[in-house]
Amino acid sequence: MRFQLTEDQRALRTGVRELLTARFGRERLRAAMADAPALDRDLWRELGDAGFFALRLPEAAGGVGLGLPEAVLAFEEAGRVLLPGPLIATQLAAGTVPGAATGETVVTDVDTGGTVEWLAAADVVRGDAEGAVSVRSVDPLTPLHRVPVQDSGAAVDVPLKSLLTAAEQLGTGARVVELAVEHARTREQFGRPIGAFQAVQQLCAGMLVRVEVARAVVYAAAVTGDPADIAAARLLADEAAVHGARDCLQVHGGMGFTWESDVHLYLKRAWVRARRPGSVTECEELLAAGLLAEAG
Amino acid sequence: MDLTDTPQEAEFRARLREWLAKALPSLPDRPSPDDWPGRRAYDLGWQRTLYDAGYGEVHWGAEPAVRMIFLEETEKAGAPYVGANFVGLLHAGPTIAAEGTEEQKARWLPPVLRGEEVWCQGFSEPDAGSDLAALRTRARRDGDDYVVSGSKIWTSHAEVADWCELLVRTDPDAPKHRGITWLAMPMDAPGITVRPLRTLAGSNEFAEVFLDEVRVPVANRVGAENDGWRVTMVTLSFERGTAFVGEVVACRRVLGELALAARENGRWDDPVLRRRLGRLNAEFRALWRLTQWNVSDSVPGVGGSVFKLRYSHARQELYEAAAEVLGDPAALDLEQPWVLDRLSSLSYTIAAGTSQIQHNIVAERVLGLPKGR
Numbered sequence: 177m178r179f180q181l182t183e184d185q186r187a188l189r190t191g192v193r194e195l196l197t198a199r200f201g202r203e204r205l206r207a208a209m210a211d212a213p214a215l216d217r218d219l220w221r222e223l224g225d226a227g228f229f230a231l232r233l234p235e236a237a238g239g240v241g242l243g244l245p246e247a248v249l250a251f252e253e254a255g256r257v258l259l260p261g262p263l264i265a266t267q268l269a270a271g272t273v274p275g276a277a278t279g280e281t282v283v284t285d286v287d288t289g290g291t292v293e294w295l296a297a298a299d300v301v302r303g304d305a306e307g308a309v310s311v312r313s314v315d316p317l318t319p320l321h322r323v324p325v326q327d328s329g330a331a332v333d334v335p336l337k338s339l340l341t342a343a344e345q346l347g348t349g350a351r352v353v354e355l356a357v358e359h360a361r362t363r364e365q366f367g368r369p370i371g372a373f374q375a376v377q378q379l380c381a382g383m384l385v386r387v388e389v390a391r392a393v394v395y396a397a398a399v400t401g402d403p404a405d406i407a408a409a410r411l412l413a414d415e416a417a418v419h420g421a422r423d424c425l426q427v428h429g430g431m432g433f434t435w436e437s438d439v440h441l442y443l444k445r446a447w448v449r450a451r452r453p454g455s456v457t458e459c460e461e462l463l464a465a466g467l468l469a470e471a472g
Numbered sequence: 473m474d475l476t477d478t479p480q481e482a483e484f485r486a487r488l489r490e491w492l493a494k495a496l497p498s499l500p501d502r503p504s505p506d507d508w509p510g511r512r513a514y515d516l517g518w519q520r521t522l523y524d525a526g527y528g529e530v531h532w533g534a535e536p537a538v539r540m541i542f543l544e545e546t547e548k549a550g551a552p553y554v555g556a557n558f559v560g561l562l563h564a565g566p567t568i569a570a571e572g573t574e575e576q577k578a579r580w581l582p583p584v585l586r587g588e589e590v591w592c593q594g595f596s597e598p599d600a601g602s603d604l605a606a607l608r609t610r611a612r613r614d615g616d617d618y619v620v621s622g623s624k625i626w627t628s629h630a631e632v633a634d635w636c637e638l639l640v641r642t643d644p645d646a647p648k649h650r651g652i653t654w655l656a657m658p659m660d661a662p663g664i665t666v667r668p669l670r671t672l673a674g675s676n677e678f679a680e681v682f683l684d685e686v687r688v689p690v691a692n693r694v695g696a697e698n699d700g701w702r703v704t705m706v707t708l709s710f711e712r713g714t715a716f717v718g719e720v721v722a723c724r725r726v727l728g729e730l731a732l733a734a735r736e737n738g739r740w741d742d743p744v745l746r747r748r749l750g751r752l753n754a755e756f757r758a759l760w761r762l763t764q765w766n767v768s769d770s771v772p773g774v775g776g777s778v779f780k781l782r783y784s785h786a787r788q789e790l791y792e793a794a795a796e797v798l799g800d801p802a803a804l805d806l807e808q809p810w811v812l813d814r815l816s817s818l819s820y821t822i823a824a825g826t827s828q829i830q831h832n833i834v835a836e837r838v839l840g841l842p843k844g845r
């Protein structure tokens with residue numbers, strides 16, 4: 177057993193982080209808010225060129241030929257910077273929908289209906305979006321439509337999507353700890369950095385614990401592909417991101433309540449992701465049933 | 473990221489399983505929790521059995537991954553845990569192995585490994601708990617001896633211990649971390665009084681230890697005089713390492729038993745309870761993966777506090793859920809399974825560094841926040 181990133185996985189993570197920092201920094205993030213509901217197609221193609229969508233496609237099919245653990249690392253990085261767009265649907269469509277792998281074609285999935293992300297911007301919509309109504313999305317970086325709820329048979333790759341969602345949540349959770357800690361180190365009140373106050377320290381430490389525990393099970397789920405591991409990963413990563421973003425907001429004080437600060441963007445995206453298929457109830461029920469099955 | 477055994481690990485696991493299947497049926501019956509001499513004999517006997525089979529040194533000699541397999545498989549097979557050997561195998565022993573002289577290692581380590589001597593840990597004092605470095609038990613040099621006076625508290629297994637790893641103050645004028653020394657004190661030395669303390673679970677797990685002019689040879693000092701704090705940090709890093717592997721395995725088993733019991737008594741039909749058990753499944757799966765992650769990490773330490781914080785909380789939640797499964801009046805009946813466990817789980821957020829202190833450690837040492845107050 178050697179349950180740590182390999183050299184190659186570390187290099188991949190660094191590569192994706194550098195790419196995203198260079199091409200999707202804070203200015204691009206704020207610009208993307210102005211563009212939405214349109215998607216930055218240049219950026220999308222750049223991601224395609226870098227192999228983001230073709231990551232798991234076999235080399236024989238023109239892909240990068242990597243596995244689920246590598247995909248999870250890439251989506252974690254996407255979650256760190258709040259990369260917008262139907263990233264998961266497009267990656268999963270690579271090899272099936274022409275142009276998805278290269279970033280030419282943007283793909284979104286209806287799955288079981290309810291909420292659909294990026295419906296208007298997508299070139300290809302998998303599933304039945306008949307009767308879609310635009311929603312005033314809480315997240316300025318994720319346009320949403322309401323679609324009649326459909327039979328679960330219509331959903332594509334739900335566990336896989338749930339795992340990649342968990343990876344994005346993990347990235348967001350990890351990033352908001354950093355934002356909180358940076359702020360706590362520099363903001364001074366009562367003549368010292370607020371990070372010297374134990375109440376603030378405990379918030380930050382609690383955030384880190386949630387992230388690190390989630391990380392272990394998200395990575396493990398990527399290795400095993402086991403549905404119970406994936407459900408556990410999703411539950412803990414949702415919690416790390418949503419609870420973490422709220423605590424980060426608290427650490428920022430009044431600044432955290434502004435549009436100008438990025439903190440709300442992390443929270444809102446975490447909320448959107450937390451409502452994707454593979455919800456809390458489903459995961460908890462699956463894990464409960466698993467207990468009976470395992471205990472015999 | 474690889475979660476499978478290497479060929480050597482797989483071989484170790486297979487051999488261990490085979491041996492456990494043969495060794496466990498001939499084990500004597502477990503003594504009652506109140507029978508201290510019986511418990512001592514039982515725990516030492518098990519360590520001797522392990523030693524004879526070549527597993528005596530697994531807690532500190534082996535690779536972390538191998539140690540983890542050992543703890544996982546022994547727990548799954550229902551074998552005893554270290555019990556009264558906890559300090560010898562997981563605290564004092566590793567400290568002596570890391571910091572002791574050759575003579576000290578030769579004197580103290582083999583009896584621990586062979587299941588002949590029990591150690592206890594005399595760190596905490598009435599006025600030095602979370603602030604351990606504030607300890608005041610005095611040791612004054614007199615010829616070849618230290619003369620020790622003061623008192624220790626919460627000393628687990630003190631009643632049956634042969635040795636105590638003792639922290640004493642040798643320089644009262646130095647800054648508090650710099651005047652501490654680590655001594656191995658024989659528990660039969662004149663001047664030691666052990667007064668058992670009853671825990672909230674009704675058992676005598678720990679004791680107060682009063683020291684009145686106890687003579688401890690200078691040769692029993694591990695590390696330099698006044699360097700005991702650093703020596704202690706070595707011990708504490710072991711405490712937060714792999715020590716909980718078996719317990720996580722056990723918690724996962726208990727969780728399965730809770731699910732079965734809930735199905736049996738009908739409470740499984742309550743979706744709130746069912747989902748609560750489902751969430752605990754997520755929790756303990758994650759803790760298991762975190763253990764594997766930490767064990768695979770070449771630099772131990774940082775993961776320990778994160779793990780301890782979450783695990784101690786999860787263990788308490790597990791037994792809270794057990795009370796829900798039991799319902800009334802079973803949840804309040806000490807004869808029922810899990811009710812005593814619910815009580816003892818309360819110590820987990822206190823012993824070996826409280827959760828508040830662990831949060832401070834994470835904030836300051838992992839996140840690099842300014843030193844708090």
Ligand SMILES: Cc1cc2nc3c(=O)[nH]c(=O)nc-3n(C[C@H](O)[C@H](O)[C@H](O)COP(=O)(O)OP(=O)(O)OC[C@H]3O[C@@H](n4cnc5c(N)ncnc54)[C@H](O)[C@@H]3O)c2cc1C
Pocket residue numbers: 374592593594595596597598600601602603625626627628629677678819822823824825826827828829832
């Ligand atoms: C079952 C059990 C077995 C034990 N076995 C041993 C043993 O074998 N040997 C041994 O030496 N010790 C042992 N201990 C002692 C244990 O290490 C101490 O109880 C622990 O370190 C806490 O110290 P305290 O009890 O003095 O509590 P205190 O330090 O008085 O703490 C009381 C409360 O104040 C909080 N607090 C204190 N300081 C801070 C701070 N700086 N910031 C925020 N909150 C703070 C604590 O978190 C806690 O909630 C054992 C304890 C238990 C429960």
